[in-house]
Amino acid sequence: MVGSVLALTVAMPAVAQFGGGGASAEFLEAVRGKDQGKLALLLQSKPPGLVNARGSDGDSGLLIAIRRRDEDFTGFLLNAGADPNLAGKGGEIPLVAAARFGFDTAIEWLLQIGAKVDGTNRGGETALIVAVQQREPTIVRRLLAAGANPDKTDSMQGYSARDYAKRDPRARDILKVITDKKPAS
Numbered sequence: 001m002v003g004s005v006l007a008l009t010v011a012m013p014a015v016a017q018f019g020g021g022g023a024s025a026e027f028l029e030a031v032r033g034k035d036q037g038k039l040a041l042l043l044q045s046k047p048p049g050l051v052n053a054r055g056s057d058g059d060s061g062l063l064i065a066i067r068r069r070d071e072d073f074t075g076f077l078l079n080a081g082a083d084p085n086l087a088g089k090g091g092e093i094p095l096v097a098a099a100r101f102g103f104d105t106a107i108e109w110l111l112q113i114g115a116k117v118d119g120t121n122r123g124g125e126t127a128l129i130v131a132v133q134q135r136e137p138t139i140v141r142r143l144l145a146a147g148a149n150p151d152k153t154d155s156m157q158g159y160s161a162r163d164y165a166k167r168d169p170r171a172r173d174i175l176k177v178i179t180d181k182k183p184a185s
Contacts, residue, residue, distance in 0.1 A: 099139055124153070
């Protein structure tokens with residue numbers, strides 16, 4: 001369960017049902033425009049799957065919020081039931097996107113609600129691989145603590161998080177974190 005930090009209570013009047021495509025477009029427009037009031041109204045109408053609506057580019061509201069490192073909207077959408085494993089454009093999943101943008105808070109929340117720690121994008125990159133590439137030791141530690149596999153390889157280069165850390169002379173501290181992590185029993 002996501003912590004109370006994510007809780008957002010909005011008192012809104014009842015709303016009429018919105019059409020499928022129109023509601024999806026309005027929903028994504030509200031996320032992009034940072035319009036919490038409109039977002040709450042749309043979600044209150046509860047069209048099936050609205051919180052996971054994707055735009056023509058393939059991105060969900062959750063991915064949009066994560067990419068802009070927006071704690072309020074990321075928390076709001078997770079509390080509203082956004083799928084923590086739903087891929088968007090390029091096959092990017094929320095956990096990988098959060099690692100790419102150094103959004104540690106989102107990583108924590110996503111892991112708490114069941115994001116697949118070793119889930120991959122289309123290139124086979126895991127959040128751990130991306131965190132190593134971005135040289136984000138705090139995120140690397142968090143992912144390893146959640147059980148991320150440092151030896152899972154991507155499909156683009158065939159390298160693992162450990163391999164990327166070994167290859168980058170600026171990532172020696174990250175390599176040490178990976179090396180010091182004891183394998184799960």
